Amino acid sequence: MKKILIVDDEQDIVESLKFVLETADYTCYCAYNGEDGLRLAKELMPDLIILDVMMPKINGYKISRLLKYDKKYQNIPILMITARSQEEDRLIGEETGADEYITKPFELDTVVDKVNQYLK
């Protein structure tokens, strides 16, 4: 089973994502802050990371940049999820190497579709 790491400080959102992704036959690991997220990403080598931007300790942009500039991890697809929707923020997200950019509120099915796109 493919491994997905979900990093978001909003536990409820993590829960719902975990639930739909597990029903879609993925193994999910969760982190609730940037620091844990980055550590788990390196430990678990997940097949895909779902990453929130606004988080305590290390924000999503930084995690994405750290992973994407490291040869060991740069091939892991990253889906960025954030409440921000400004064009400028989107550009920053792309610059940090995220593969997809999804704004809140999002459709769960859309996220599942995107994940499937990368992993199947």
Next chain:
Amino acid sequence: MIRILFISTRKEKIDQYISILSPKYEFITLASETNILDSINLAVPDIIILDTNSGNIDFKNLIKKIKSYTDNSVILLLTAKNFNNRDLIKNANAFLQEDFTDEMIVNTINMNLRMRESLARLSNTNKDLADSLYRLNALYSTSSQFAGTLDKKKLINFMIEGIDKALSFSLTCTLSFCTENEPVLLINSLYELSDEILNALKLRTIYQYKSLFEDKNLPYEVNINNLKTIKHIKYPANRFTFTLFQFDNLFSPITLGDNFFGCVEIFKDAPFSAEDATCFRTIAQQVALPLKSATLYQEIKETNLKLEKLERLKSEFISIVSHELRTPLTSIKNSLDILLSGRCGEVTEASEKFLTMAKRNVQRLSGIINDLLDLSKIEAGKMDFNCKNLNINQVIEYVKSALSIVAKEKGLTLLTEENKNLPEIYADSQRLEQVLTNLVSNAIKFTPEGKSIKIISELKNFDELSINPLFQNINSKQKGEYIVVSVKDEGIGIAEKDLLRAFDKFAQIENSLSRKVGGSGLGLPIAKQLIEAHHGIIWCDSELNKGSTFYFAIPVAKNNSDKNTENLLLSR
């Protein structure tokens, strides 16, 4: 008493003139040249009579000398009948002839005296006139300086300069309450001041200031010990050796109604005239009005800054709150989606009904938050527009395809009348879709079953737009060609008194009707802002119970009209 100096060597003439004039005038006779100038020096005579027949005297030279001593004396020549020494004639005021009767002599003298008096008066008047003119000029230039600035420090400086120009003081002392945060004593002096004079000035100014208010409360507290003093000395190398008592002074408060800006006192080592006083008070009064304007201007500026800050805070607040609201809303929506999808077990008909209700309201809330965010972004000038040339009919097609199902569900027909070959407009298609979606959704909401809604696109000149006068901007200089889109419904309409407020965000929220039908009520204000950002116009016509028509007009793209003119040129 009138003083007459008679110079003659002829005894009979001296006797004659003494008998005629000495009773009435102080009459002095001299027979030789030697004492004449001493006598004039002692007391300037009003009239000098020179007997040209007194041989041995060089009258030409004598007159020259006399004139160098005094030009106030009237010079009369006693001459023979056919006297024609041109040099002398030129220099004398009048002539007494040998054969004049006593009466004629007296008359000639009196006439010359009167003339001299008139001349003196005239010259005085002339001097006064020149003086007044000079003052008037000083006043005029000062008041035009006053009109040219809203800086209070400059105004006070102009006042002091103006007073100096008009009255030329030795020393002026201004107690100002309006130029800095604390009371300031401004001292402008020709020469350096001793500490004694400086202290005396401070005490005196404070005393004068306090005496203006007698029993009443002082507008500002002034403390002699820490009164800030600013000195401007014109010639610092010199020093005043007088005490204040040796100066003449003028004092005036600087006030306008209840506004007290300060007071000013000037000192001079010569007496001030009544005109000086009037001029001084005029300048002190004149500065009060611009000072008041400057104060108001400053207040408006400060208020504006505060308002801008508040407005920014409000926008930031809305944007932060909206983001914060979205996150929990996303969780609610996700949970509902999971439940509704049946992933957690079977959904009964009743639970589906309530889950759908919850989801619908989450969507509604999310719509309101989006609207609020949009509005705050537009108001903060942070809305990004992705403009390109486009045909308005694309927008209409998009909205039609998105909303005709909704209209059909409500039993309404959505019709379009798209004029072909419309020129392009330069616009952000997504934003125009947002506007049109809003107008059409409103029309669907407010139109009863069985009726229809029509969207029309056409090309019109600005003058043919026939904008409802309620929405016309009198100051606008718009002209040229516009693409007009209208959304006509057969709904409940809007009463005329509410029409003007249709695009007002607060009024709409208050509108009970929109509340009943749902929606944030921010759609129209957003539409207005979006259209105006496209240099367009939005308005509506409505009749209660018959229906409303909402219009928006966007100017035809510039290069587009260039193309049109090119085409015209080619077709010729």
